[in-house]
Amino acid sequence: MLTEKEVLTTLEMLRNEHLDVRTVTLGLSLFDLATHDAARFQDRLLSRITGMAASLVDVCDEVGDIYGIPVVNKRISVSPMAVVGAPFSSRELVQIAMTLDQAAQEVGVDFIGGFSALVEKGLARGDLSLIEAVPEALTATSRLCASFNVATTAAGINMDAVLLLAKTIKAAAARTADQDGLACAKMGVFANIPQDVPFMAGAYLGVGEPNAVINVGVSGPGVVKRALERAMEADDHLALDEISEVIKRTAFKVTRIGELIGREVAKRLNVPFGVVDLSLAPTPNVGDSVGEIFQVLGLAHIGAPGSTAALAMLNDAVKKGGAFASSSVGGFSGAFIPVSEDLNIAEAAAQGHLTLPKLEALTSVCSVGLDMVALPGDTSAETLAAIIADEMAIGVINRKTTAARLIPVPGKKAGEKAFFGGLLGEAVIIPVPGSGGSDRFINLGGRVPAPLQSLGN
Amino acid sequence: MPNHTKKMMIAVFGQDRPGIVARVSGLLAEMGCNIEDATQTILHGRFAGMFVVQPVQESQGREQVLRALEDGFQGEELTFWVSLMEEATPTKPAQEATDPFVLTTIGPDQLGLVAGVTGVLSLFGVNITALRANVKTEDVSQWVMIYEVDVPKSVDRQKFREALYGKAQELDQRLSLQHRDIFETVHRV
Numbered sequence: 292m293l294t295e296k297e298v299l300t301t302l303e304m305l306r307n308e309h310l311d312v313r314t315v316t317l318g319l320s321l322f323d324l325a326t327h328d329a330a331r332f333q334d335r336l337l338s339r340i341t342g343m344a345a346s347l348v349d350v351c352d353e354v355g356d357i358y359g360i361p362v363v364n365k366r367i368s369v370s371p372m373a374v375v376g377a378p379f380s381s382r383e384l385v386q387i388a389m390t391l392d393q394a395a396q397e398v399g400v401d402f403i404g405g406f407s408a409l410v411e412k413g414l415a416r417g418d419l420s421l422i423e424a425v426p427e428a429l430t431a432t433s434r435l436c437a438s439f440n441v442a443t444t445a446a447g448i449n450m451d452a453v454l455l456l457a458k459t460i461k462a463a464a465a466r467t468a469d470q471d472g473l474a475c476a477k478m479g480v481f482a483n484i485p486q487d488v489p490f491m492a493g494a495y496l497g498v499g500e501p502n503a504v505i506n507v508g509v510s511g512p513g514v515v516k517r518a519l520e521r522a523m524e525a526d527d528h529l530a531l532d533e534i535s536e537v538i539k540r541t542a543f544k545v546t547r548i549g550e551l552i553g554r555e556v557a558k559r560l561n562v563p564f565g566v567v568d569l570s571l572a573p574t575p576n577v578g579d580s581v582g583e584i585f586q587v588l589g590l591a592h593i594g595a596p597g598s599t600a601a602l603a604m605l606n607d608a609v610k611k612g613g614a615f616a617s618s619s620v621g622g623f624s625g626a627f628i629p630v631s632e633d634l635n636i637a638e639a640a641a642q643g644h645l646t647l648p649k650l651e652a653l654t655s656v657c658s659v660g661l662d663m664v665a666l667p668g669d670t671s672a673e674t675l676a677a678i679i680a681d682e683m684a685i686g687v688i689n690r691k692t693t694a695a696r697l698i699p700v701p702g703k704k705a706g707e708k709a710f711f712g713g714l715l716g717e718a719v720i721i722p723v724p725g726s727g728g729s730d731r732f733i734n735l736g737g738r739v740p741a742p743l744q745s746l747g748n
Numbered sequence: 749m750p751n752h753t754k755k756m757m758i759a760v761f762g763q764d765r766p767g768i769v770a771r772v773s774g775l776l777a778e779m780g781c782n783i784e785d786a787t788q789t790i791l792h793g794r795f796a797g798m799f800v801v802q803p804v805q806e807s808q809g810r811e812q813v814l815r816a817l818e819d820g821f822q823g824e825e826l827t828f829w830v831s832l833m834e835e836a837t838p839t840k841p842a843q844e845a846t847d848p849f850v851l852t853t854i855g856p857d858q859l860g861l862v863a864g865v866t867g868v869l870s871l872f873g874v875n876i877t878a879l880r881a882n883v884k885t886e887d888v889s890q891w892v893m894i895y896e897v898d899v900p901k902s903v904d905r906q907k908f909r910e911a912l913y914g915k916a917q918e919l920d921q922r923l924s925l926q927h928r929d930i931f932e933t934v935h936r937v
Contacts, residue, residue: 292878292896293850293878293894293896293928293931293932295880295892295894297931297934297935298850298852298894298931299852299892300935301926301930301931301934301935302852302924302926304934305924305926305930306924356905356906357847357905357927358926358927358929358930359924359925359926359927359930360926360930544934544935547933547934548930548933548934550933551929551930551933
C-alpha cells in the first residue's frame, strides 16, 4: 500500500510544479539508405521515417495518458546528414532538408534533428555541401534542426569550421530577417557533442548508436524551484550542502519518471531504450524557469556575483541525482541557460544584469552554453566566430559539452527586442563588448590543437 | 500445524489505547488459536482490528472464542465479532487483466462524496484495493481521499476519465488518476 505522503508529494510534483516529460526523441539510423541518387534517397528517407515513426506520437500520447504525465514534445533525430548524404550537392541537400521536414510533418513531430556535420578535425566534401545548404534549408523548413560539432577535447578546435559556421549563421539570419533571424534558433555549434541528445537543436543520432532508439529528455526547473522553496520555508537556516541534497533528491525523482515513461514508449514501439537526459530545460513560462531557482537561492537575479557558484552547485546536484536514478543517463544532463527560452533569464539580460561575459562564465559550469542569445544584427561573422571559439575552448579544456546558439538579429541593435515565438520565446538583444576586435585572430584559421590530457589543473 | 477445526475471522472495535493487540493475541494464544493473518487501523481514534486464526485445539468453537475475548476485556467497551470461515477459497469474480491506478480527490467534504466516486468505479468494473479518507493536509478545508484501484485493461480509459472528471466537477473536487508505477518509481529505490 502506498503511503499518504508518497501519493501527495508525487501529486504535487505533477500538478503544481510543471513536471512533464519534455521530449521523447526517436533516433533513426539512415546509413543503410545511402545512395548516390538523390531522388531515390529522398523516397527511402520519407518511407523510413514515416514508417518507423508512424505511431510515435500516438504511443507517446497513450503512455502519457496512462501515467498522467504528458509527453510535451515528440521528436525525431537522424544520422548526421553530412555523412549519410555525403555524395550530394548543396542544392540536393536543400531538397533533402525539405523531405525531412515533410516526413516530420506527416508523422506529427514538432522537430526533426540531424541536419548535422561532425567537423572537429576537418571539413570533408559532404560537410561543406551541407553547411552551404544550411541557410536555405533552415529557411525553407519549419521543423528541421541542424547541429555541428566543431571541437572535441581529443581533436581540438577546427577554427576554419568555426568561421565558416559563423558566416553561415549570418547568412541564415539574413534569409529570415523578417522573423528576427529565426533560422539561427534552429542550429547549434558544439564542442564535445554527445551522440544521444534528445533536446533540439543539438539532437542527432550518433554513428555509434543502434538502428533505432528512444531517448528521453526530462525537464523540471519548476519542480526543483518548488522543492527548494518548500525546504527553505520549513527551515530558514538551510545551508548550501543541505540545499544541494534537496536538488539531488528532486533530480532523482524526475529522472525515475523519465526513465519509466521512456522505457514504456520504447517497449510499445519495439525499439531499444537509450538514455534519459535530465536537464533543467526552461520554458518561457512563469514558474518553469532556471533563472527563478537563482532567486530562491538568494541571488537578486541570475548574473549577480555568486551566480556561477550557484549554477555549478545546481548542475552537479542534478547530475548526482540523475546518476543514482538511472544507469542510462546521457545527453547533456545539467542546467540549460537559454536566454530567450527562459523568461527570468531573458529579463535579467534585458535589465543588463546578465551580460555576454557573465553568460560565458556561467557556461563553464552549466550543461550547454551560450544558448538562444540574441545579438546585434551588425555583429560581424569574425566576431561571432570569436564568441563561438571562446565557448568551444571552455568545452574542450574542461572536457565537457558546450554549445553556441547565437542569433544576430538583422537590422536590430542592442536593447531592442527579438521575437522568435512559441517555445523559442523572445529576448532583448545584448551588446557584444569588444565587438570587431577579433578579426585578425579569427582569420588565422587552422586548428587549435587538442589540449594536454595529463597535468590537469 | 494440525488442522483441527475451521478457521475463524475475528473483528475487534473500540476506543484505541495501548495494549489491545497484546491482550487479544495473548488471549488467542492461551486458547491455542494461531494467528495467520492480521490487520489493524485507527479511524477517528477508534481501534479496528481483524484477525484470521486457526484454532489448534478441537474444543475451541466460535462461541468459546467470543466469550473468552469478551470476558478478557470485561467492562472496557470493546466489541468483538467472530465468525467461522469456509475451508474453500472464496470464489472470486472472473479474473481480468488489470492495471493498478491511484485515484485521488481533493476538495471540501460533503455528503455522497465516496458514493459518487465509487459509483463511477463500480460502473466501469473497477475494483478498489485500498481506500483512505480524511488524509491530513495543511489546508483543513480540503478533504483528501486516496483510492488504490485495479482498472481492467479492457476499459475505455477516455470514457472512464470523462466519467470520473464529470463526477468530480459535480462534487467540487480536484481529481487525479495516475498509474501506480509513477508513485512507486518516484519514492522507492
